[in-house]
Amino acid sequence: MNFWDWTARIECEKYELGQSYTVIVFLGEVPEDPMDWLICPQFVGAHHAMVDSGRGPVLEEGFVHLSTAIAERSHLGSLEPKAVEPYLKKNLNWRVQKKDDSAAQLNSLEVCIFATRMIYPPDSHFPVPAEKRRFGSITHGRQGGCRSL
DSSP: OEEEEEEEEEEEETTSSSSOEEEEEEESOOOSSGGGTTTSTTEEEEEEEOOOSOOSOOEEEEEEEOHHHHHHHSOOSOOOHHHHHHHHHHHEEEEEEETTSOEEOOTTOEEEEEEEEEEOOTTOSSOEEEEEEEOGGGTTTSTTBOSOO
């Protein structure tokens, strides 16, 4: 038995906004009001950047796991790339929210999607990674999306 584990990797310049912020990931339409972002049904997960004071350039990296939300909301019946890739192209969205709950633009933001094929070795109760793939085309061409295919 094997399965695919899907993840959004979030990279950005930590001190770009000069204050703490959150990158929020959604499956589906994003509510207009930023106050609804963390409580709406489309919310999948978030990466929080805790910023103290402006320092030199520091690359912030975090991950939001997507597999459970895809399985529960997509009705695809599969986590195989041929099913999930078009679904995420259509439904994956993200926003940046400052600590005062207002929306922000983060010019350095790059959201890229990765999938890891997990397998169960013989006589094992736990899966191990077998193959990792980057799906740059899912977010490429969008504000804050993958910069390269």
